[in-house]
Amino acid sequence: MYTSGLLFLGTNEIIIIVVVVLLLFGGKKIPELMRGLGRGVKEFKDGQKENPNAKDEESTENNTNKTQA
Numbered sequence: 152m153y154t155s156g157l158l159f160l161g162t163n164e165i166i167i168i169v170v171v172v173l174l175l176f177g178g179k180k181i182p183e184l185m186r187g188l189g190r191g192v193k194e195f196k197d198g199q200k201e202n203p204n205a206k207d208e209e210s211t212e213n214n215t216n217k218t219q220a
Contacts, residue, residue: 160168176184 172181
């Protein structure tokens, strides 16, 4: 079974990755990126909580309204 190499990151590797990310994006841009990532995760979770039949009902209603018009 293949295991990802990312599972075995040590403290030194994580520090190097953080420094590289800071150098690439700068200290000002990182909070904006994290905020956007958080919003995306929140929207994804909200989308999963929605009733899956609600979208089907809406599309069915739209199709019947178009055929009647």
